[in-house]
Amino acid sequence: MDTIVPNNPYVGPRSIKTGEAFFGRDREIRSLSAQLVSERIVLLHSPSGAGKSSLIQAGLIPNMTERFSVLPVVRVNLEPPDEVRGIAGLNRYVLSALLSLEESLPRKERTPLKQLATLTLESYFDKRVPPESALENSLLIFDQFEEVLTVSPTDASVKLAFFEQVGELLQNRRRWALFAVREDYMGGLAPYVRAIPNRLNVTFRLGMLSPDAAQLAIQQPARNKNVDFTDEAAQKLVDDLRCIQVQQPDGSFTTEAGPNVEPVQLQVVCYNLWQSGAADDNIIDEGDLQRVGSVDQALANYYANAVHSVAETKEMDERLLRQWFDSHLITADGIRSQVLKGPKESEGMPNIVLRLLENTHLIRGETRAGKTWYELSHDRLVVPVRQDNTAWFEHNLSLLQRQSVLWNKQGRSEGLLLRGEALFEAEAAIGAAPLPPEEQDFLDACRKQREREKRDVIQRRMMLAGLIASLVFLILAISGFIYASDQAKQAFAAGENAQDEAENAVAAKITSDFNADLAATAEARAVRNAEKASTAEAVAVENANAASTAQADAIVSANLAATAQANAESALKRVESVVIYRAQALVAFSIEKTRTDLPGALLLSVEAFRLLDNFQTRSRLMDLVEIESTQLSDAYTESVGTYALNFSPDGRMLATAHTDGSIGLWDVSSRRLIRQLKTGSDKGVYDVAFSPDGSLLASGDFNNNVILWDLKTFEPIGLPLQGHQDWVYSVAFSPDGTILASGGADRKIFFWNVSTGEKMVEFPEQTDKVFIVAFSPDGKILASGGRSGEIIIWDVSKQTQIGRPLTENRSNVNFLAFSPDGKTLVSGHENANIVLWDMEFYRKMGASLKAQFQRVSSVDFNPSGKILASASYDNTVVLWDVASGLPLDTLSTGAVNYSVAFSPDGNTLASGGSVEGASRILFWNLNSQYWIKTACERAGRNFSQAEWELYFPGEPYRQTCTQWPDGP
Numbered sequence: 001m002d003t004i005v006p007n008n009p010y011v012g013p014r015s016i017k018t019g020e021a022f023f024g025r026d027r028e029i030r031s032l033s034a035q036l037v038s039e040r041i042v043l044l045h046s047p048s049g050a051g052k053s054s055l056i057q058a059g060l061i062p063n064m065t066e067r068f069s070v071l072p073v074v075r076v077n078l079e080p081p082d083e084v085r086g087i088a089g090l091n092r093y094v095l096s097a098l099l100s101l102e103e104s105l106p107r108k109e110r111t112p113l114k115q116l117a118t119l120t121l122e123s124y125f126d127k128r129v130p131p132e133s134a135l136e137n138s139l140l141i142f143d144q145f146e147e148v149l150t151v152s153p154t155d156a157s158v159k160l161a162f163f164e165q166v167g168e169l170l171q172n173r174r175r176w177a178l179f180a181v182r183e184d185y186m187g188g189l190a191p192y193v194r195a196i197p198n199r200l201n202v203t204f205r206l207g208m209l210s211p212d213a214a215q216l217a218i219q220q221p222a223r224n225k226n227v228d229f230t231d232e233a234a235q236k237l238v239d240d241l242r243c244i245q246v247q248q249p250d251g252s253f254t255t256e257a258g259p260n261v262e263p264v265q266l267q268v269v270c271y272n273l274w275q276s277g278a279a280d281d282n283i284i285d286e287g288d289l290q291r292v293g294s295v296d297q298a299l300a301n302y303y304a305n306a307v308h309s310v311a312e313t314k315e316m317d318e319r320l321l322r323q324w325f326d327s328h329l330i331t332a333d334g335i336r337s338q339v340l341k342g343p344k345e346s347e348g349m350p351n352i353v354l355r356l357l358e359n360t361h362l363i364r365g366e367t368r369a370g371k372t373w374y375e376l377s378h379d380r381l382v383v384p385v386r387q388d389n390t391a392w393f394e395h396n397l398s399l400l401q402r403q404s405v406l407w408n409k410q411g412r413s414e415g416l417l418l419r420g421e422a423l424f425e426a427e428a429a430i431g432a433a434p435l436p437p438e439e440q441d442f443l444d445a446c447r448k449q450r451e452r453e454k455r456d457v458i459q460r461r462m463m464l465a466g467l468i469a470s471l472v473f474l475i476l477a478i479s480g481f482i483y484a485s486d487q488a489k490q491a492f493a494a495g496e497n498a499q500d501e502a503e504n505a506v507a508a509k510i511t512s513d514f515n516a517d518l519a520a521t522a523e524a525r526a527v528r529n530a531e532k533a534s535t536a537e538a539v540a541v542e543n544a545n546a547a548s549t550a551q552a553d554a555i556v557s558a559n560l561a562a563t564a565q566a567n568a569e570s571a572l573k574r575v576e577s578v579v580i581y582r583a584q585a586l587v588a589f590s591i592e593k594t595r596t597d598l599p600g601a602l603l604l605s606v607e608a609f610r611l612l613d614n615f616q617t618r619s620r621l622m623d624l625v626e627i628e629s630t631q632l633s634d635a636y637t638e639s640v641g642t643y644a645l646n647f648s649p650d651g652r653m654l655a656t657a658h659t660d661g662s663i664g665l666w667d668v669s670s671r672r673l674i675r676q677l678k679t680g681s682d683k684g685v686y687d688v689a690f691s692p693d694g695s696l697l698a699s700g701d702f703n704n705n706v707i708l709w710d711l712k713t714f715e716p717i718g719l720p721l722q723g724h725q726d727w728v729y730s731v732a733f734s735p736d737g738t739i740l741a742s743g744g745a746d747r748k749i750f751f752w753n754v755s756t757g758e759k760m761v762e763f764p765e766q767t768d769k770v771f772i773v774a775f776s777p778d779g780k781i782l783a784s785g786g787r788s789g790e791i792i793i794w795d796v797s798k799q800t801q802i803g804r805p806l807t808e809n810r811s812n813v814n815f816l817a818f819s820p821d822g823k824t825l826v827s828g829h830e831n832a833n834i835v836l837w838d839m840e841f842y843r844k845m846g847a848s849l850k851a852q853f854q855r856v857s858s859v860d861f862n863p864s865g866k867i868l869a870s871a872s873y874d875n876t877v878v879l880w881d882v883a884s885g886l887p888l889d890t891l892s893t894g895a896v897n898y899s900v901a902f903s904p905d906g907n908t909l910a911s912g913g914s915v916e917g918a919s920r921i922l923f924w925n926l927n928s929q930y931w932i933k934t935a936c937e938r939a940g941r942n943f944s945q946a947e948w949e950l951y952f953p954g955e956p957y958r959q960t961c962t963q964w965p966d967g968p
Contacts, residue, residue: 007873007896008854009221012271012302013264014361014377015053021224022058024209024217024263025051029059032204036060036139037067039202040176045183046206051263052180053143055206060178061141068139068176074100076162077147077338078373084117092155093148093162098124121165139176140169146185150335159192167195208260214238217263218270227279233286240289241265269298275854277830280812299384304392306360306853309832313851313887314353319396320434322389324349329363329376329385336382341365341372343595355890360853400426404442418446419453583612587620589951594624600947602939603960606932607951613928615881615888622879622889625931625938629891632671632921641914642921644687644858644899649694651904653711656912656921657685663699665714668903671923675714679707687730691754692737700728706742706750708757723750723759729786730772734796735779743770749784751799761799766792772815776839777822785813791827793842803842808835815858819865824882826868828856834870834880851878851887858899862906862926869909871897877911877924895920902926936961943967 009021016022032055036042046052061070078096095117101124102110111119111127119127148159170177179200181189193200209217215234222229242258278288307325311318328347331337339347346354354374357363362381365372376382399422407416418426423446435443586608593601605624608617632654644657647668656664661681667674679685683702690697696717697709705720706728726745733740739760740752749770751761768788775782781802782794789810793802812830819826824845825837834849834856852872859870867888868880873896879888895913902909907927913920939960944967948957959966 007875008271008274009225010267010271010274012361012377013268013299013381014364015051016058018057018061020058021221022054023220024213025055025059028055028206029063032060032206033063035202035204036064036176036178039198040173041170041196041198041200041202042178043186043200043203044178044180044206045186045203047184047208048182049262049264050206050208052182052206054263056141056143056178056180064139067137069136070139071141072101072104074140074142075144075147076142077144077151079151079338079340080117081113084114087114087117090117091158091162091165092152093158094119094121094165097121097142101128121169125169137174137176139178142177142179145179145181146188149185149188156191160195163192163195167197170197208262209266210260211238211242214241214261214263214266217266221270222274222279222284225279227282227284229284230286233284233289236286237266237269237289241269265299268302272298272302277812280830296384296387299381300388303362303381303385304388306357306362309850309853310353310356310360312847313356313849314350315431315886316353317430317434319393321349321353322392323436325376325385326389329374330382334382334386336376339374341374344591346374356851398426398429400430400443401439404439407442407445412445414445414449417442417449419450423447423450579612580614583608583614583617586611586951587616590620590624598624599939599941600943602935603941603943604951606935606939606960609928609932615884615886618881618928619886619888621928621931621935625934627889627891628925629893630671630923630925632666632673632923640919641917642898642912642919643684645910645912645921646688646690646901647903647910648690649692649904651908653690653694654910654921655688655690655697656919657688657699658919659684659914659917661685661701661703663688663697663709665711666921668908668923677709677714679703679705681705683727686728689731689733689740691733692735696733696737696754698731698733698740700731700742700744702727704728704744704746706731706740706752708740708754718757721752721757721759723762724748726769729770732773732775734775735777739796741773741775741782743773743784743786745769749773749782763794763799771813774816774818774825776818777820781822781839783816783818783825785816785827787812789813789829791816791825791837806837806842806844808833808844808848812855814855817859817861819861819882820863821865824861824865826859826861828859828870830855832856832872832874834859834868836882836885846885849880849885849887851880851890852876857897858901860901862902863904864906867906867926869900869902871900871911871913873897877909879909879926891924893920893922936963940964941967 011020032042032044044052044056056073061073064070074097076093076096078092078099080090080092080095084090084095098111098116098119098121102116111124116124148162152158166177169175183205189200215231215238218234218237219229219231238261239257241261243256273284273288276288278284307321308318311321324347328339328349329337339349341351341354345351354363354365358365358374361377363374364377365374376385400418403416403418407413426443426446430443434440586604590601590604590608593604602624605617605621609621611617640662641659642656643659646655647653648655652668653674654664654666654668656666658664661679661684663677663679663685664673665675665677666672677697677699679699679701681701681703685699685701687700688697695711697711699707699709701707704724704726705722706724707720708717709715710717721740721742724742724744724746725748728742728744730743731740732742733754738754740754741749742752743749747766747769749763749766750759751763752758753760766784766786766788767790769786770784771786773782773784775796780796782796783791784794785791789812790805790807791813792805794800795802806827808827808829809831811833813827814830815828817826818824818839823839825839827835827837829835832850832852832854836845836849837843838845849868849870852870852874854873856870856872859868861868861882866882868882870878870880872878875892875894875896877891877893877897877900879891880886881888891911893911893913895911895915897911897913899912900909907925907930909924909926911922911924942959942961942964943951943957945957947967948955957966
């Protein structure tokens with residue numbers, strides 16, 4: 001099964017745990033066990049990186065369990081919680097040891113913290129060990145015991161009191177003890193060991209791995225996963241790992257083969273080698289070793305890839321993540337430090353980021369008294385982390401960062417501030433990521449300068465507008481004056497005419513009395529004309545004034561209209577955003593309330609989700625209400641794993657494909673197995689699919705067969721469909737149920753006539769194995785993918801390829817799924833990437849999604865298309881918000897996950913996989929109404945009247961949770 005590579009058998013930089021396979025240390029385990037049994041108290045010492053913790057957890061404890069009551073491993077590094085710091089006589093090392101011992105007890109049986117802080121080791125054992133167990137031999141193990149010297153170097157009297165209590169405890173001859181310490185700290189124990197019965201003079205040294213033991217530790221884990229790590233490749237790797245630099249008499253250095261190998265380096269190199277895909281063809285040879293460089297570089301690369309992936313997943317500034325490692329996990333002296341986990345973030349780093357870092361094994365979290373402490377997973381990581389950070393910082397400082405340094409060094413001169421496009425580019429580069437104080441000051445100064453410049457521009461524009469308006473007014477005034485002048489000239493001319501007529505009239509009167517009446521009439525006419533001229537002149541002046549006033553009114557009206565339009569647009573935007581803003585505000589209030597008022601936080605999350613279902617509100621509700629799971633796989637034996645699963649179209653049945661060649665049919669409502677179908681395959685069934693009407697089931701197996709099953713009789717319909725010459729990886733019905741598609745390891749894709757069982761179409765042979773085939777919802781398109789790393793889009797009616805193949809770094813395409821509307825195709829890849837593809841333009845949509853660290857084996861959309869689920873070999877299923885591309889939640893299955901599927905109503909998610917060969921099928925409750933019900937039950941109340949008025953001012957009071965009465 002070269003395509004079904006199990007979980008990585010190498011652990012990387014972390015220690016090997018109890019229950020995990022452990023190779024290369026059989027002699028040391030036997031010798032240490034014998035010495036401990038005979039001597040009772042032993043000091044185990046070794047150089048850093050030799051694997052003391054692994055030897056204890058995976059070798060010694062399993063070997064001693066039959067002879068002793070092995071107590072939980074003790075650490076003495078815990079800081080005393082705030083609530084007990086003031087207790088008289090408190091010994092921090094005693095309390096840390098007791099908290100370690102308490103971790104194995106159910107919570108309800110644990111000693112209250114304040115009471116625990118007053119106990120001695122002896123009084124605790126007297127209290128905790130029942131009389132009937134007093135005669136049993138018990139084994140107490142102190143791991144990383146050098147911490148008694150390093151966590152608080154100056155409290156010698158507290159250390160001495162602790163050693164005295166340990167010595168008193170070990171006076172009882174039925175108590176055995178092992179102290180594990182880095183050998184460079186052994187001398188520091190000398191002032192305190194007198195209190196121990198044998199003064200820790202019985203020691204056992206754990207050295208590095210011998211070449212033979214290292215070769216065994218390299219090869220055996222791979223062989224246990226049916227992968228052949230060749231002798232030549234293993235020997236070459238051992239030789240590379242034990243190379244050392246030896247100085248010659250002339251001062252030069254030569255590389256020589258050393259006597260041993262550091263286990264942590266071996267594990268990291270092998271882990272990276274496995275992750276690179278070297279085992280995909282079931283053999284690791286010398287050619288595969290070329291993918292791994294020096295050990296320091298391998299560790300640095302491991303760190304760099306993990307940090308980059310986490311930063312990319314959470315869309316955060318990678319620099320801040322690296323600085324957090326430097327400042328909080330490594331001291332100035334170059335030793336590991338610890339960080340206490342906070343409610344939402346730990347020393348400024350969001351806890352969701354720390355959970356992702358834990359998954360990479362770069363850091364580990366240890367819980368004491370319900371509190372978690374984070375630290376680097378191994379001392380050996382300190383130097384590579386520092387070196388890689390230094391190199392990264394040198395090559396990745398942005399323009400803003402460089403300019404910020406210069407600005408601070410040269411007295412914060414305004415001349416050094418970023419402006420224009422440079423500032424916009426800097427802002428776009430940093431996004432919403434937080435900045436260190438000095439850089440934030442620089443950015444704020446740049447932005448203030450930009451605002452000042454904007455104001456200056458606005459003022460200049462206003463002055464220019466005023467000048468233009470003044471010119472317009474002047475032009476209008478001049479025009480009015482010209483018009484009035486014309487009117488005046490006309491009036492003056494009329495006046496002159498009137499004067500002439502008057503003179504003529506007088507002359508006429510003198511000349512002849514007979515013309516008196518005519519002259520009087522002419523005179524009257526002249527007077528009237530003069531009055532008209534005067535009136536015309538006044539009207540002209542009034543018209544000029546009116547024109548000026550009208551123009552001013554028009555300008556004011558235009559300004560008012562522009563202002564009104566801007567206000568209307570702003571109001572419209574506010575109306576469109578009010579729901580989002582209110583929902584975000586409720587989420588923010590809920591987060592703020594988490595520590596001080598959990599019921600209030602729950603009520604706020606419910607109201608936010610009811611107001612708007614988006615990434616923020618849904619993820620907040622999911623944070624507060626843990627998603628419950630139900631396991632279905634009890635009906636299968638420990639040797640049967642699960643490869644695939646699918647819901648029937650009506651959601652009443654689940655079909656599961658198994659490694660023993662059987663198919664399980666489950667009743668979804670009762671969670672019970674109702675039928676097992678036997679395919680006759682001795683190698684396993686890899687895929688199952690229901691027909692659209694739910695009457696048929698198709699299966700593809702590793703005996704090269706495709707089988708159609710009648711779900712009324714639960715019997716095969718005729719003989720298996722013959723055509724594939726190798727394993728069948730995928731089967732899929734067309735939406736109309738007339739065609740069955742299949743793809744396999746023989747590079748073949750077939751179309752089968754569902755009614756007759758005949759082969760309809762044989763597609764052109766692909767370049768490599770076909771892992772998945774999927775129809776679009778309208779049945780017009782078939783997508784296929786596989787080991788070639790290419791996604792081929794096929795026209796179903798023509799059986800021809802559409803466009804060029806879609807690729808994601810040529811990484812194996814393990815699974816494909818269409819969104820319900822058919823507009824998006826999602827692919828899950830070997831490199832743990834998830835890609836969304838636009839099916840209109842056949843191109844990638846944005847950046848790849850990544851929150852898992854081993855191959856993504858299966859992906860599925862929920863019925864609304866808003867949520868995506870991805871299953872991975874790293875024991876997780878991640879729920880994604882499709883719109884934002886952000887992870888909503890990470891579900892821990894504890895299994896190597898092969899398949900994931902949503903029920904037709906979207907309320908249930910099924911995941912299937914294997915745990916050490918045993919089947920694990922889980923149902924996850926994704927019913928949002930159930931989450932609301934659970935949140936209300938946990939809240940235990942409704943908002944008080946005062947709370948309601950605070951969060952919903954002006955709105956009538958209503959019950960958030962109907963099962964509880966109104967708040968006071």
